[in-house]
Amino acid sequence: MGGHLEEIVILEDVFLFMPDGSTQRGGIAFSPSGIVALGDKSAVREKAGKNSRVISLPGALVIPGFADAHTHFLAGALQLTRINLRSVKNRDEFTRKVQAWVQENPSLPWVLGQWSDVFLGGEVPGRNWVDEASQGKPLFLARFDMHSAMVNSRALEIAGIGRKTPDPPGGRIVRDPRTGEATGLLLEKAMELVADKIPPLTDSQKAQWLGNAFRYAHRLGLTAVHDVFFHSKWEDLNIYRQVLGEEKTGLRVYLRVSLRDLDRFLSALKEPNPDRFILDGVKGFIDGTLGSTTAWLEEPYAHNPGEKGIPCIDDPEEFREGVRRAASAGVTVSLHAIGDAAIGFAQDIYRECIQRGLGNVPLRIEHFQHPGEKHIAAMNHPRLFASVQPAHLLDDASVAEERLGPRRAALSYPIKSLLDRGCRVIFGSDWDVADLNPLIGLEAAVTRVDRAGRFPGGWHPEQRISVSQGIECYTSTPSLAIRIPRRAGKLMEGMEADLTILDRDITSIPPDQIVSAKALMTIVGGHIVFDGR
Template sequence: MERGVKMFNQIIKFSGVIMLVLSVLSNCSKRDPSVDMILKNGVIFTGTDKGVVNALAVSGDKIFAAGELQDILKLKGPETEIIDLKGRFACAGFNDAHLHLLSGGLSMMEVDLTGVTSLRDFRRRVANQIRKTKPGGWILGRGWDQNLFKDKKWPTKRFLDAVAPDIPIYLRRICGHAVLVNSKALRIAHISKDTPDPPGGEIVRDVKTGEPTGVLKESAMELVSQYIPEPDREHKTEAVKLALKEFRRLGITSVQENTSAEMFEIYKSLEKSDDLTCRITEMVPVETGFDRCEKLRKKYNSPYVRFGLLKAFADGSLGARSAAMFEPYLGSPVTTGLPQYTQDELNTLVAEADRRGFQMGIHAIGTKANNMVLNAYEYAQKINGKRDSRHRIEHAQVLIKDDITRFRELSVIASMQPFHCIDDMHWAEKFIGKRRCRYAYAWNSLRQSGAAIAFGTDWPVAPLNPLVSIYAAVTRRDTTGFPPEGWFPEERLSVHEAILNYTTGPAFAEFMEDKKGVLKKGMFADIVVLDKNILKVAPEEILTAKVVYTIVGGKIVYKSVK
């Protein structure tokens, strides 16, 4: 009996020790763990109700906390990396809601015609590419804009023929909706004065002879582009890497890009090799087909490579006069643009995509095209019922007043590119008149109506730098400061609003608002640090602000400070 009592007491004591150990371990687990990185002494724009804080903690690839320095420093451990921002500005990494990643990368390897103001300079840049072109190859380039020429006239094949008569040339206009080719390219494509315009396209012809001038618009571009050799995978990968390098330098941590379904595997390969330093959501051409897109949607859904939406085109561009308008272009009474669908065709397409649960993003520039797309989205809601579809209009460039409120009513996202405003404003009124320009790039009207807005660049059509776009949204002036009061200044936004449209807006537009776009606990640690507080500096100083750090998933992928 005595022996049993003794054993019982020993068991009680042992149990007590175990309970004490468990209690200690439990208390340890309840303590805040140390974090991997702390940013301190900054002007950190969280994008949340907290507003601006001065410190932030990162654990793994997520934000652990954002708040005051004295609280954040309690999370410091022996291995925590401390970054003193020294008063610099930080916010969620920029998310470009609309660009062309592969085209942008390739354009860095082709003839750059951006900013060309004379045929002489045009010719010089093309001639410089001849020695770089392999036998049997093509001279490719983009960026020209006839509106920058002194006479505003469209270039023709003749001056290209004088430079390179035996090498096919294919040069995309800055908008991507028209090209200039030489006679060699026309011969390869079997295009003559007897070739009819394809549906939705135009072969521009000499008014006297009927011969093609070398300018092709919209679907007519494909008559030649189909003969251009497809870049191999190695070439595409190199182009993507060039683009990613630019993203890191400019603080871009997410992009929503327009290329093709074939790019998924290149992105996944870069992700596996840890070379993918930006999160990519792919806009897949609707021509890919619903069934194939169903498979792609299921297959690609990682934090870095995701299937996004189905992309379609309702019209062309304003600069090429192919944007679909209700009224004719000034000086051209029979030209109202090139719609790519009838209303019935567009209704049918959108309704089927919506029925299958796809998000749609439809390119629309002109008043008629935007109206048609809104009509199609409204039709889909009537047929299928309303859901959280977050259908988008890509560009939403020139609107009629009555369509402004329809974005909110139909829960349609306006995916817009501010730089187009300060570029197009120099000639837009000459094309469509001041009255129709009133609701061009109508960011503030859309905001006041309650519409969701997502900003991007349309790179390489426009400059990639998000700060240039933020400046454009805030001032509606070009980079020289013209016009001083801003073009239709009532449509300007505050810097605060512009930043949200470059962070939270794009995240919402891709159904990722619970993962990124703001700096709060549990969100991806995607952060950009700038050398200037763009909330406080004069608007023109936004243009000269530089990225100091780009952080993606808690890793520093770009650093400019010594």
């Protein structure tokens, strides 16, 4: 410490979220070394000492720091600068917004952004919606789940996609059944045909936007993110090193890269990195998403009996061997699995790793959205984590009922069933696919009220959880789901001082008002990185 005493800060007149899930009024003292004391205000002051800095925050709630267990952070940083069509309600509005964005951004060579069909009443956009509005510029709009994209005719031309272009392995070019021409909708790996033609950003642009995104996370109360670095280039790791190295305090980033890059990952572990930048694991894709009809199901889709989804694995045995090698090397493994067939495939691989004693690191199933009963029961092992993004159910409720039918939809997002069995569940946002604000996901898990209001009493309300359970899924459990577990996630003396302070006690307000709360202060490693007083 260079001879300098660490400053101790005391937060008083607050509610404390205790390890048993209860709240108690009092105070908490912390420093860069960790939590010094908590509980009765006078006892905290006595232990912290008279030189401590005291901040009174009447009525605020102190919880362990929010940790978002599933983000695409660099993509989210870039998305903050692009067109957002996720809330459009009809074709005319879609077209108008594209036209307006092109006029407002004349210097940008491509039209890039996101769209959603949730409010489009079943209509699926195509290039005929945007060809004129994009005014000759190539256009690439990813669906909000990032498993399909819509492009215009200019982009198809640049990519050389025509009537005779074959579907790439693991992808599909959607075509007009009458003419055979591409409609502009690209599924899964077919997106890469166009995405690879988009001019790369400069490193300075990426660094600027990534830094802005870290500060945005602080304002939302986030102290850590698990970043799925999948669609970015390996060289972009240096952007993270640069930005996180410039500021010594702030958001902790736990990075997981493509399973294909396992060897590069193992080599990178030997390189020096900023303290806030942790190379944590690898991720593999098994299937797509329900909304894109690419989630891999054991039984056909209810709305399309000829379709079971698209497995995204070229060589199953090579894929399995990659997972086995990662687990043996002590590398956290995350497998994207949304449909029940994909979840079962992931569990089979993980079961083999556990039975053979390959390492002791966490084995995560990302999303775990539409399992069967057997898959829920199979998650009860301390190495297995269901990484769930509750905010997705806000849009998925109606889609799941239509595409799975009521029997299978009843098991979608089975958060309470998992917790009741003692399974480990961690929450994330999937930003930039969904909103980064953790309170949105928390409220979704507690109320299960969908965005369209089709299920005002909650979509399968038997799967609702308590606020305290939701907080634990966003705080304490994520600290265990990483390669090197941390002494964080609970308000206890000696634990790391990663704290989120909310402006009200969300455990005592109506659940449908959780999102009205705001982060008042964010503390990482005992340093206040956001102060919104």
